[in-house]
Amino acid sequence: MSVYLDNAATTPVRPEVLTEYTKYLQLLGNPSSVHTSGQQVRQALEEARESLAKTVDCDRSEVLFTAGGTESTNLAIKGIFWQRNTEDSKRNVIISAGTEHHCVIDPLEWLESYQGAEIVLVPVNFEGELDLSWLSEYLITNHDKVALISLMWANNETGVITDIKAVTAIAKAYSIPVHSDAVAAFGHMPTSFRESGLAAMTISAHKLGGPVGVGALIVSRNTKLVSIIHGGGQERGMRSGTMNAPAAKAFALAAAVCQQNLQAEIQRTRKLSERLIAEVTAITPSISLTAAKANRLANITHFTLESASGESLLFLLDQKEIFVSTGSACQAGVNRPSHVLTAMGRTEDQAKGCLRITFGHESSEADVAAIVQELPAAIDSALKAGLSSQ
Amino acid sequence: MKVLAAMSGGVDSAVAAARAVEAGHEVVGVHLALSRMPGTLRTGSRGCCTIEDSMDAQRAANLIGIPYYVWDFSEKFKAEVVDDFISEYESGRTPNPCMRCNERIKFAALLEKALALGFDAVCTGHYASIFSDDEGNLELHRSMALAKDQSYVLGVLTADQLKHSMFPIGHTASKDEIRAEAAARGLSVAAKPDSYDICFIPEGDTQDWLAERLGSTAGEIVDMEGNVLGNHQGAHGFTVGQRKGLQLGKPAVDGKPRYVLSVDVISNRVVVGPQQALAVVELSGDKFTWCGKPKDNPETFFDAHVQVRAHGEQVPASVAVVDGALVMRLEEPILGVAPGQTAVVYLGTRVLAQTTIDRTVSAVDAFSTGSASAGA
Numbered sequence: 001m002s003v004y005l006d007n008a009a010t011t012p013v014r015p016e017v018l019t020e021y022t023k024y025l026q027l028l029g030n031p032s033s034v035h036t037s038g039q040q041v042r043q044a045l046e047e048a049r050e051s052l053a054k055t056v057d058c059d060r061s062e063v064l065f066t067a068g069g070t071e072s073t074n075l076a077i078k079g080i081f082w083q084r085n086t087e088d089s090k091r092n093v094i095i096s097a098g099t100e101h102h103c104v105i106d107p108l109e110w111l112e113s114y115q116g117a118e119i120v121l122v123p124v125n126f127e128g129e130l131d132l133s134w135l136s137e138y139l140i141t142n143h144d145k146v147a148l149i150s151l152m153w154a155n156n157e158t159g160v161i162t163d164i165k166a167v168t169a170i171a172k173a174y175s176i177p178v179h180s181d182a183v184a185a186f187g188h189m190p191t192s193f194r195e196s197g198l199a200a201m202t203i204s205a206h207k208l209g210g211p212v213g214v215g216a217l218i219v220s221r222n223t224k225l226v227s228i229i230h231g232g233g234q235e236r237g238m239r240s241g242t243m244n245a246p247a248a249k250a251f252a253l254a255a256a257v258c259q260q261n262l263q264a265e266i267q268r269t270r271k272l273s274e275r276l277i278a279e280v281t282a283i284t285p286s287i288s289l290t291a292a293k294a295n296r297l298a299n300i301t302h303f304t305l306e307s308a309s310g311e312s313l314l315f316l317l318d319q320k321e322i323f324v325s326t327g328s329a330c331q332a333g334v335n336r337p338s339h340v341l342t343a344m345g346r347t348e349d350q351a352k353g354c355l356r357i358t359f360g361h362e363s364s365e366a367d368v369a370a371i372v373q374e375l376p377a378a379i380d381s382a383l384k385a386g387l388s389s390q
Numbered sequence: 391m392k393v394l395a396a397m398s399g400g401v402d403s404a405v406a407a408a409r410a411v412e413a414g415h416e417v418v419g420v421h422l423a424l425s426r427m428p429g430t431l432r433t434g435s436r437g438c439c440t441i442e443d444s445m446d447a448q449r450a451a452n453l454i455g456i457p458y459y460v461w462d463f464s465e466k467f468k469a470e471v472v473d474d475f476i477s478e479y480e481s482g483r484t485p486n487p488c489m490r491c492n493e494r495i496k497f498a499a500l501l502e503k504a505l506a507l508g509f510d511a512v513c514t515g516h517y518a519s520i521f522s523d524d525e526g527n528l529e530l531h532r533s534m535a536l537a538k539d540q541s542y543v544l545g546v547l548t549a550d551q552l553k554h555s556m557f558p559i560g561h562t563a564s565k566d567e568i569r570a571e572a573a574a575r576g577l578s579v580a581a582k583p584d585s586y587d588i589c590f591i592p593e594g595d596t597q598d599w600l601a602e603r604l605g606s607t608a609g610e611i612v613d614m615e616g617n618v619l620g621n622h623q624g625a626h627g628f629t630v631g632q633r634k635g636l637q638l639g640k641p642a643v644d645g646k647p648r649y650v651l652s653v654d655v656i657s658n659r660v661v662v663g664p665q666q667a668l669a670v671v672e673l674s675g676d677k678f679t680w681c682g683k684p685k686d687n688p689e690t691f692f693d694a695h696v697q698v699r700a701h702g703e704q705v706p707a708s709v710a711v712v713d714g715a716l717v718m719r720l721e722e723p724i725l726g727v728a729p730g731q732t733a734v735v736y737l738g739t740r741v742l743a744q745t746t747i748d749r750t751v752s753a754v755d756a757f758s759t760g761s762a763s764a765g766a
Contacts, residue, residue: 312507315459319508334423334444334460385506 007360079225098343159300168197399443402515483730631726675745
């Protein structure tokens with residue numbers, strides 16, 4: 001029996017979501033068509049929008065369906081940057097952090113290279129926490145240059161949570177829009193959009209029991225942004241292309257189920273994580289919990305192993321059919337030293353010895369027992385292999 | 391045995407992995423990521439290191455039905471192979487990066503990691519064979535497919551490394567046979583072009599690539615007597631034995647073509663002369679290794695063959711260890727051997743030893759730099 005502990009990468013689709021998804025895949029009609037066949041699909045889409053709005057705690061018209069988190073984030077960052085920069089060409093600064101996901105960092109770097117943006121990063125401490133007093137200070141003298149702020153709600157590698165309300169409170173004084181990548185947070189902690197003060201928020205279905213290929217950008221009604229995909233003018237004219245009603249339906253249901261069980265699920269995964277942390281850190285002093293002092297998500301646990309590579313650990317656990325991650329982005333299967341860990345002040349060598357174990361709705365005590373049983377031998381071999389790949 | 395099949399994404403390593411599976415081994419495919427900034431698509435005749443190659447390897451592993459992983463050796467590769475390549479050229483020597491890669495990456499870093507992670511052996515798609523002698527000592531031999539034989543670049547393997555190495559395609563008569571087998575197995579890499587170029591140099595333009603890294607300082611091209619014949623734009627762009635691209639205005643007195651005889655990076659001079667001045671009759675190297683069991687009484691000269699290029703001819707030679715150095719007296723002179731190149735000693739088809747060449751002795755007494763030209 002395999003053990004899947006990489007739920008921050010993607011989650012199993014919930015059975016009721018799969019049923020919903022396949023049911024609506026059979027429905028014929030383009031939601032933009034005027035005839036009855038189209039209208040029934042439009043109805044499904046709008047039901048999904050309404051349901052998701054309720055879960056997110058926003059207005060129905062604030063939900064823009066997209067093909068996933070990366071698209072949502074690109075739309076938010078580029079769209080708001082272009083809007084604000086067009087309104088006032090002085091505004092070319094985007095404030096973010098080195099611990100952000102690549103779907104934020106790469107659009108920022110692109111805007112810097114090709115669109116004259118200037119990227120300013122909020123300092124991050126060893127625990128992965130942002131220095132928000134620095135942000136306050138920075139804005140006092142530079143607020144008129146700032147186009148937007150983009151900071152993730154919770155980190156997908158370490159689980160470290162940022163106090164988004166504190167960020168928006170700081171930005172509010174200068175009316176600077178704040179976007180947050182909430183892909184890791186949404187469905188795993190309370191994330192009320194209405195209370196957050198955010199201008200835009202990225203969410204994705206497959207991190208909470210929904211299918212891959214559907215996400216949403218929640219855009220507050222008073223936030224203006226430029227579209228990055230042009231065509232038929234769907235989704236408030238901000239995201240052209242035929243709407244994917246079956247996927248939206250599946251997403252909305254998965255999110256609703258998550259929301260319903262949220263507190264119980266947080267408690268359950270917190271207990272799993274506590275046991276995991278206690279047993280894993282007892283194996284050897286070489287392994288430690290990352291960001292131990294920070295406020296973290298219950299379902300993401302990240303360890304750092306000294307003088308060994310996460311690549312070896314992953315391989316050894318995979319041989320035992322235990323599926324985990326180093327947490328860092330990989331290209332063509334290559335694990336690079338985590339940029340999140342280096343942004344948190346680790347050296348490249350330290351950032352290689354990562355092990356991320358993430359729980360989902362199907363994770364159990366038996367899964368924890370399985371990995372805890374296999375880890376000592378795997379750690380031993382990984383330490384022997386050392387950092388030989390360097 | 392638990393076998394790690396190193397898979398470049400090419401046809402040879404794919405067939406090697408498939409044969410290892412058929413031989414009853416438990417095989418895991420591993421692609422070595424050697425570049426930190428891999429290209430997306432393959433270009434020219436480079437055979438690995440792009441994402442497309444990695445995907446080819448993955449598709450082959452899927453079809454063969456073995457697990458597949460990518461292991462990152464890019465930093466090690468840069469330090470041990472690429473930087474070594476640059477510094478060797480900087481010292482006026484001509485290195486062989488494929489040998490360095492075998493010596494320090496594939497059969498060192500990769501093998502060590504594989505053994506630590508529970509493997510018994512590393513399998514590659516090299517054309518060479520491992521046999522056991524009567525006493526059970528392992529010997530490395532030339533491949534049956536002589537045209538593709540790669541035993542030269544494996545000459546660096548020690549007895550212990552041979553114990554943990556497998557070359558399942560070494561006993562194949564030709565590359566065509568490998569391609570046919572790959573096609574029969576449904577492997578899409580069956581028709582993938584062969585790779586010839588150095589994998590980390592785009593488009594095979596070694597001179598430009600080196601000039602970018604080493605800079606180029608103009609200097610003189612001189613004859614053996616020291617007379618200035620022309621100028622060059624950077625000494626490292628020249629290789630001993632090179633004839634083309636010298637751009638000398640004056641023809642030689644005898645009207646015959648001139649060749650690069652030596653590259654002196656300290657004086658930034660390139661020495662040219664007639665072809666016969668390139669002829670070398672003796673080679674020696676201080677850092678030599680035995681491939682498998684060492685020769686008995688190596689201090690006494692014995693008959694062997696020596697090969698100095700990956701696809702070069704072997705020449706008969708008398709070989710011995712003299713004062714700690716491997717000395718090879720060639721029965722027929724060979725042209726254009728540069729310090730930094732590797733000499734591999736063969737006994738019949740068996741690879742006996744290898745060394746990086748430190749010194750050469752010219753066949754022509756007139757070679758005015760003396761009878762020996764020392765490398766750095």
